[in-house]
Amino acid sequence: MDKTEALKKMFTAEGEQIDTNKGAAYYDALWNQCRERLDELKASPKVSNVSINNVLSDEGIERRDFMKWASATTAALMLPASFTPLVAEATELMNRVPVIWLELQDCAGNSEALLRADGPKIDEIILDIISLEFHETIMAAAGHQAEEQMEDAIHHFKGKYLCFVEGSIPQAMNGQYGTIGPKGETFEEHLKRIAKDSAAVVAVGTCATFGGIPAASPNPTGAVGVRDIVKRKPIINIPACPANPANMVGVILHYVLTGKVPELDSLARPKFAFGYRIHDNCERRAHFDAGEYVEEWGDEGAKNNFCLYKVGCKGPMTFNNCSIVRYNESVNWPIGVGRGCIGCSEPDFWDKYAYERPMSGAKIKAPTGGVEKTVDEFGLGMLTAAGIGIGIHAAASAVAGKKDHHEDEE
Amino acid sequence: MSEHIIVDPVTRIEGHLRIEAKIDDNNVITDAYSSSTMFRGIEEILKGRDPRDCGLLAMRICGVCTGTHYQRSIEAVEHAFDITIPKNARLVRNLVQGALYLHDHVVHFYHLHGLDWVDITKALEADPKKAAAEALKWAKTPYGASEGELLKVKERVAKFVKQGRLGPFAKGYWGNKSYKLTPEQNLIATAHYLQALDLQRDAAKMMAIFGGKMPHPQSFVVGGVTCVQDIQNPSRISLFKTLLKKFRAFIKDAYIPDILMAGTEYADEALDGTGAGLMNFMSYGDFRLDDTGFYESELLFPKGIVKNGDLSKVYDVDQEKITEDVTHAWYKGSDNLHPFDGKTEPEYTGLEKKSDGYAYLKTDEKYSWIKSPLYDDERMEVGPLARMVVGYAKGDERITKYVNGFLKKGNLPAKVLFSTVGRTAARAIETELMADVMLEWVDELAANVAGGDLSTWTEFDFDKVSTKAMGYGMAEAPRGGLGHWVKVEDGQVVNYQAVVPSTWNAAPRDYKGRMGAYEASLVGTKVADPKQPLEILRTVHSFDPCIACAVHIVDSKGKELGSFKVDTSCAV
Numbered sequence: 001m002d003k004t005e006a007l008k009k010m011f012t013a014e015g016e017q018i019d020t021n022k023g024a025a026y027y028d029a030l031w032n033q034c035r036e037r038l039d040e041l042k043a044s045p046k047v048s049n050v051s052i053n054n055v056l057s058d059e060g061i062e063r064r065d066f067m068k069w070a071s072a073t074t075a076a077l078m079l080p081a082s083f084t085p086l087v088a089e090a091t092e093l094m095n096r097v098p099v100i101w102l103e104l105q106d107c108a109g110n111s112e113a114l115l116r117a118d119g120p121k122i123d124e125i126i127l128d129i130i131s132l133e134f135h136e137t138i139m140a141a142a143g144h145q146a147e148e149q150m151e152d153a154i155h156h157f158k159g160k161y162l163c164f165v166e167g168s169i170p171q172a173m174n175g176q177y178g179t180i181g182p183k184g185e186t187f188e189e190h191l192k193r194i195a196k197d198s199a200a201v202v203a204v205g206t207c208a209t210f211g212g213i214p215a216a217s218p219n220p221t222g223a224v225g226v227r228d229i230v231k232r233k234p235i236i237n238i239p240a241c242p243a244n245p246a247n248m249v250g251v252i253l254h255y256v257l258t259g260k261v262p263e264l265d266s267l268a269r270p271k272f273a274f275g276y277r278i279h280d281n282c283e284r285r286a287h288f289d290a291g292e293y294v295e296e297w298g299d300e301g302a303k304n305n306f307c308l309y310k311v312g313c314k315g316p317m318t319f320n321n322c323s324i325v326r327y328n329e330s331v332n333w334p335i336g337v338g339r340g341c342i343g344c345s346e347p348d349f350w351d352k353y354a355y356e357r358p359m360s361g362a363k364i365k366a367p368t369g370g371v372e373k374t375v376d377e378f379g380l381g382m383l384t385a386a387g388i389g390i391g392i393h394a395a396a397s398a399v400a401g402k403k404d405h406h407e408d409e410e
Numbered sequence: 411m412s413e414h415i416i417v418d419p420v421t422r423i424e425g426h427l428r429i430e431a432k433i434d435d436n437n438v439i440t441d442a443y444s445s446s447t448m449f450r451g452i453e454e455i456l457k458g459r460d461p462r463d464c465g466l467l468a469m470r471i472c473g474v475c476t477g478t479h480y481q482r483s484i485e486a487v488e489h490a491f492d493i494t495i496p497k498n499a500r501l502v503r504n505l506v507q508g509a510l511y512l513h514d515h516v517v518h519f520y521h522l523h524g525l526d527w528v529d530i531t532k533a534l535e536a537d538p539k540k541a542a543a544e545a546l547k548w549a550k551t552p553y554g555a556s557e558g559e560l561l562k563v564k565e566r567v568a569k570f571v572k573q574g575r576l577g578p579f580a581k582g583y584w585g586n587k588s589y590k591l592t593p594e595q596n597l598i599a600t601a602h603y604l605q606a607l608d609l610q611r612d613a614a615k616m617m618a619i620f621g622g623k624m625p626h627p628q629s630f631v632v633g634g635v636t637c638v639q640d641i642q643n644p645s646r647i648s649l650f651k652t653l654l655k656k657f658r659a660f661i662k663d664a665y666i667p668d669i670l671m672a673g674t675e676y677a678d679e680a681l682d683g684t685g686a687g688l689m690n691f692m693s694y695g696d697f698r699l700d701d702t703g704f705y706e707s708e709l710l711f712p713k714g715i716v717k718n719g720d721l722s723k724v725y726d727v728d729q730e731k732i733t734e735d736v737t738h739a740w741y742k743g744s745d746n747l748h749p750f751d752g753k754t755e756p757e758y759t760g761l762e763k764k765s766d767g768y769a770y771l772k773t774d775e776k777y778s779w780i781k782s783p784l785y786d787d788e789r790m791e792v793g794p795l796a797r798m799v800v801g802y803a804k805g806d807e808r809i810t811k812y813v814n815g816f817l818k819k820g821n822l823p824a825k826v827l828f829s830t831v832g833r834t835a836a837r838a839i840e841t842e843l844m845a846d847v848m849l850e851w852v853d854e855l856a857a858n859v860a861g862g863d864l865s866t867w868t869e870f871d872f873d874k875v876s877t878k879a880m881g882y883g884m885a886e887a888p889r890g891g892l893g894h895w896v897k898v899e900d901g902q903v904v905n906y907q908a909v910v911p912s913t914w915n916a917a918p919r920d921y922k923g924r925m926g927a928y929e930a931s932l933v934g935t936k937v938a939d940p941k942q943p944l945e946i947l948r949t950v951h952s953f954d955p956c957i958a959c960a961v962h963i964v965d966s967k968g969k970e971l972g973s974f975k976v977d978t979s980c981a982v
Contacts, residue, residue: 098575104452108424109473109625115517115607116614132577136421140525140582142947143417149581170449176758180426183414184761184769187448213452213470220451221611240627242473252743298867302638327623328615331649337622337629338636342466350455355463356631358490 068160078272079166090257098161101135104187104212106167109242110205111137117245163198168207168214172222200234209237216350234261241344246325247273278315281323312356313340320345422522423955424474442932445778447468450959456906461487462632474623475887482883486894490881494703496865499634501855506621508848513613514888518954520606526948528599529589537596544594548667554605563601583942590675602664612653634867651852654972658845669838685830687931689719691796696886722801731786738918739781747893752907782917791927792890792914795836812843833952874899915953916953
């Protein structure tokens with residue numbers, strides 16, 4: 001297929017709309033289900049007797065501020081406003097969910113992100129009162145005592161805890177590229193053992209979800225994500241590098257509220273977070289539509305916040321709520337800072353998206369070291385599969401812009 | 411009868427680390443072994459890529475010293491291409507990197523290292539009134555440590571303990587005899603632990619203002635930075651400065667006083683040199699103060715080497731003298747190679763399962779994924795202590811002022827620096843220095859932009875400069891000297907090696923059987939209770955281990971390694 005044609009096709013493809021309004025009957029049923037779930041939780045024996053109301057008053061936070069936060073969270077979970085009291089109630093019950101956090105082939109970036117759980121300050125209170133049973137980076141115990149703590153938590157919360165996993169799992173060399181504990185357990189054995197008695201497994205960050213950086217070509221250690229290892233358990237993927245802490249909290253909250261995993265897309269990502277395409281909510285979108293681009297770093301376009309597509313922004317290919325939630329208490333995000341999106345919540349993004357040129361101008365490694373296709377070919381395959389819709393006008397400007405850029409390079 | 415103890419996992423660090431120690435009848439450590447138990451192969455992944463894309467990838471070496479590997483990688487490429495970045499870009503990088511130091515050091519002390527010194531459970535016995543008076547001994551205007559504030563903290567902790575599940579605080583070494591702070595002092599430190607947990611988000615926010623997000627900022631590119639919008643907006647610079655001032659107040663009125671307080675209570679083990687280790691210190695130097703270009707500029711942290719704790723002589727650092735030895739690392743090879751030629755084949759020989767059910771390191775053979783780097787055939791320690799020692803020995807005006815100021819306040823001799831306590835104190839001294847100098851940098855950036863200079867990127871002809879080039883980014887990470895070496899041909903990376911701070915510090919023995927920095931610093935330490943190896947954690951944590959970084963790479967295609975088939979191109 002002619003490149004221009006291909007690109008036009010891609011940008012005009014029919015979009016897969018997210019169903020944000022499922023009708024009164026659906027929500028009524030869900031509401032009742034949540035209500036039952038919360039009553040059931042309330043009746044269950046208390047794990048912790050800290051009440052959020054006490055914490056709130058200790059922290060000098062008004063009930064009113066808390067309800068504001070709850071209503072914002074309800075919206076973020078894509079639920080109607082009538083769910084706000086339930087979300088607030090679920091928050092109060094959050095100390096009922098024990099969390100065991102595993103670190104495998106990781107860089108601790110997601111743990112760091114969790115520490116950054118951003119404002120309103122309530123997020124941190126939530127950290128204080130969820131039962132974080134095991135987390136290597138912050139726990140006091142080490143060595144044998146850490147092992148004991150793990151055993152104790154698994155036993156005490158059998159079938160009830162959420163197992164968060166950060167980092168990929170090496171498969172080459174019988175998995176011995178990563179071992180842990182005094183018995184030298186491999187990461188795979190470790191993960192399987194802890195996941196076995198969990199209520200659900202939450203893979204956090206792109207390494208745990210899709211293999212991430214260790215799995216980037218040529219994948220020296222045969223790294224894979226959690227879904228390739230753990231079977232017969234509900235798995236929730238929260239990708240991005242690192243995952244946004246708002247989405248981690250969102251998943252926990254949803255679990256408390258409904259006792260279920262949130263609605264997921266085909267990559268097991270919660271739709272409430274990954275149902276958005278970066279491009280559709282981008283603050284620079286108007287410049288894309290107008291065909292105004294940053295052509296090189298620091299140019300006049302950059303000084304005027306023009307679109308970053310031609311310097312490699314992969315916002316059009318990437319699903320995540322960054323353009324809405326942003327990072328670090330919404331202070332900024334990669335597109336805000338003039339760099340553009342590198343597609344970090346998508347599988348294989350290191351081999352597909354993470355470069356500062358549009359796909360046509362990229363000299364990148366083909367994923368899994370296969371036959372080198374032109375980037376447009378394999379890129380388009382992926383894009384059309386993701387089902388993306390962009391207006392004709394935008395497509396035309398993108399095609400024009402991209403073509404110019406391609407010629408510049410030659 | 412000697413005892414052999416294993417600490418695995420070593421928690422409150424980045425990465426996967428195991429320490430094994432042999433202790434004698436008097437509970438003194440006679441031998442110690444440091445082993446990294448995880449490998450990813452990031453250098454191998456970097457090969458064949460466009461050098462402009464390496465920074466983002468290399469940054470994922472570590473999510474804690476996030477941004478440092480990013481900058482080093484980009485600078486290695488800029489050095490190879492002979493690019494000098496604009497003044498704005500240099501200042502933005504200094505500010506982002508400086509904010510990382512503030513964040514990293516404070517989080518390290520309170521959340522990773524603090525529980526080795528502070529017994530949180532003892533805080534419950536404290537009298538808040540007495541504690542407030544105690545705080546006034548160490549600071550004129552203590553941060554968040556008035557009677558009322560301390561009472562609140564005490565009640566909050568009491569409530570937390572009462573509920574039964576201690577979460578992340580469960581099964582710590584509480585009550586161990588090696589904890590020396592009074593209940594009041596423990597309460598002050600606990601209050602600051604909680605306040606720092608809140609405030610660290612501000613330091614991260616500072617990085618995000620010019621970096622886009624944190625962890626893993628995204629605004630650096632080969633040639634400069636992309637955040638022109640953020641530096642031309644006065645409200646962004648103003649927000650940065652406001653957050654900096656707030657965080658600086660915490661450093662001066664909480665962090666420094668807490669270090670003085672703890673340093674005084676633990677002075678005995680500082681004075682007798684517990685945990686001193688190698689006594690060889692190396693700093694690559696970092697934070698360019700002018701725009702004369704790579705390895706020419708005046709530096710905030712000077713480069714140099716101090717050997718055997720002798721402050722009267724400072725040796726220069728020559729990157730050509732750096733080599734890596736693999737005698738005790740899970741790689742093949744016998745020659746010590748310079749990073750430009752760095753090459754190794756994995757040779758995983760595993761752990762030895764014994765009848766007690768545990769797996770032990772085979773310490774006579776290979777026992778870690780970390781190589782042993784050598785400088786001119788000597789072992790070196792790197793990190794904040796090395797930076798302060800080298801600056802002090804060189805007579806650097808600024809560093810000398812801060813080091814002397816601290817020692818004077820605590821009425822301590824300079825030799826206390828050569829210890830586990832000293833390593834922890836040096837980090838705090840450096841943090842205060844950094845917070846002060848950053849205020850100057852913010853103003854410098856604002857003035858430069860206001861003067862009309864909006865340049866953030868230096869143009870270069872990629873096709874021309876990338877036909878054949880090699881370069882290195884050698885500077886400092888919060889944990890110590892960090893170097894990235896890159897070789898480029900025809901627009902692609904042909905070799906890439908990173909020698910990181912924890913490679914220097916956490917390395918196993920070398921070909922002569924000489925210990926790495928962690929190992930050397932543990933030997934001779936007395937452990938109060940071998941079932942609770944608190945002292946081991948204390949000394950290892952004082953280095954601020956960052957282990958994912960320390961493990962790197964090599965080539966081998968489908969080689970039989972013992973009983974294991976390695977069927978990929980791999981390395982550590």
